[in-house]
Amino acid sequence: MNENKGYHIHITAEESPMTRNLREVWEYRDLIRLLTERSFKLIYKQTILGPIWILLNPLLTSGIYTAVFGEMAGLSTAGVPKFLFYFCSHTLWTFFADCLSKNSSTFITNANVFGKVYFPRLTIPISTMLSAFIQFLIQMAMVSVILIWHVVRGEVHPDWRLFPLLIPVLLLTGLLGLGLGILISSITTKYRDLRYLVSFGLHLWMYITPVIYPVSQFSGGLIRKILLLNPMTALMELFRMALLGTGYLEPASLASTLVFTLLAVWGGVKIFNRVERTFIDTV
């Protein structure tokens, strides 16, 4: 029989190969771009201040951190001006937390579209990560302004040669958030319980990550061990090391980050691919 040459997909009950799925994601790259644009256009629709919120939010939070943790609790910021320290840490943490929490509801919030039309489902979490990244970049512009002001006044002394470190740090942060996010979203199709844990869990996680304090605060003991196992610790410290010139890095901590990220992305994509095939029957 004369069959159509070229395009052919074979679908069975078994899982489709990962390579095909990833190739399809690439074919749908325009969709990723459009979804990223859309989420950005829609974020602050029908608000008076609009996109200014992207900057106002971290400014206010950092202000509160400065007052509560810096002045009242008197936590150390390793000699860096308190506001700059908090602003810097908070920006990176927000990027990570956004990637994780927004992706953790991928299946549930998009069930309607997923039930009507096929497209590679991974395009949604990828575009969510990208829009979180764009928000991060806008906040980074603000960080740079404050940073330059402090550098001119001679209050911080960043090592410019460490700047390229930012690239792997941001890549790993985004991937870790994405991987964990889609892992959770895959599990929540069956167990809704996890959805309620996400915001609480992220809150808790922030406190065991050196966001409002540096690792150097703890020189030993259980807390330090927990800190070094936390995959976000090394990223946070490296980020501040590159920008502010103060940070503490232990090889074990970095190894934990790498292993954790790799596992989260690999496991996340794998389970996501399995769930996306039939989740619409159970959701």
Next chain:
Amino acid sequence: MDRTERKVMIRLSGVEKEYRLGQIGSGTLHRDLQSWWARRQGREDPNSRIGQAARVEGDRLLALRGIDLTVYEGECLGIIGGNGAGKSTLLKLISRVTAPTRGSLDLYGRVTSMLEVGTGFHGEMTGLENIYLNGAILGMNTREIREVLEEIIDFSEVRDFIDTPVKRYSSGMYVKLGFSVAAHLKSEIVIMDEVLAVGDMAFQKKCIDRMLHAAHEENRTVLYVSHNMNTVRQLCDRCIVLDQGRIIYDGDTEEAIRYYSEYLERERGLQRDLRDYIRRDRNLTGICRVEEAGADNNEVRIGEDLCFRIGLRCRENRDNVRLRLLVCNSQGTIVGMTFSEPCRVREGYNRLQCAFSTEPLAAGAYICDIVVCEFEKNIQIRHDFVSKVLAFRINENEMYFGQPWTVRNWGNVRLSPVRIDAAEEGDDA
């Protein structure tokens, strides 16, 4: 062209789709752990349904039971069948929304699915932005969409509003825009589920022409599901009939439609067991329940009586039970209602032989709801209510004052003739 020489676009072999019913496995982590623990301990699963402890895995529904189907290039395939026959499941599998449980599918072209019009439209975004996004969701890249953008806007008839957020669109405009995007994509296979039902007649006609053009001129393959046999007739050159997850007919459209309607009548026809029939109404006493209903002959001539039997199971003796019939036409619209005389029923099973005159009804197919009730002063107590259970057809064999009755223009009820009480000759006014 001979079929064997045409390109195969879709091939399904032995496709089965299984759905899990009820709560099993679909609850919370807590309950799954509970079930798992109970099974480990060799005890009865606390979450299995009562009486089914032995077959925890047993609550499954086969929505498709071994579908083999080959669709060729340039073919317009209609898919018809009753609710729950598996039509939508079949389309979901072909459009890759979900995966089969067994068997395999081969697709030899990109698929555009219109299981719903305007999927992924976002109310806050303008028509133009939504065209790009919807196109991308359906698998086109921006360049491909730009090439057909003008055609899409022209076809949709909403050019003046293209920069307005779609939340301000009327539902008609929304649908037109959604259909236009999907209809202009360059995919080889187009899937439509009842989407033509929306939109006005003129646009519906335009859509059908567009799909015919797609199939005949552009050699694309169209799969169309509908309950509207007229659109199926206009569009499809081949048709399959599905029933309970199987293909029961495959071939010429007219033949398929005839096969399906005959099949429907046979199904609804003579005798019906109503013991497990689901009652929608919650306010029923349940004192008398209809267990059987059926017409002696469900084809009557105009003006003839329809004779039917009702089996009633009663919990107590009642003296004034009445039957009430709600007669609906083939579109499901109620055309009339009638009561029976009061009748005595005894505890246990009662057989009632009934008849009513179809005199006022025009030719056509009808289906009745049966209500068992009692009057208490001016209050009506309902014992049972079974909807759409008694079907009959009135054959056209009589002219009405020498005119053929057209239901579409004149309705279903033949009212008694107008009496002219006086006719006087005279000047104007």
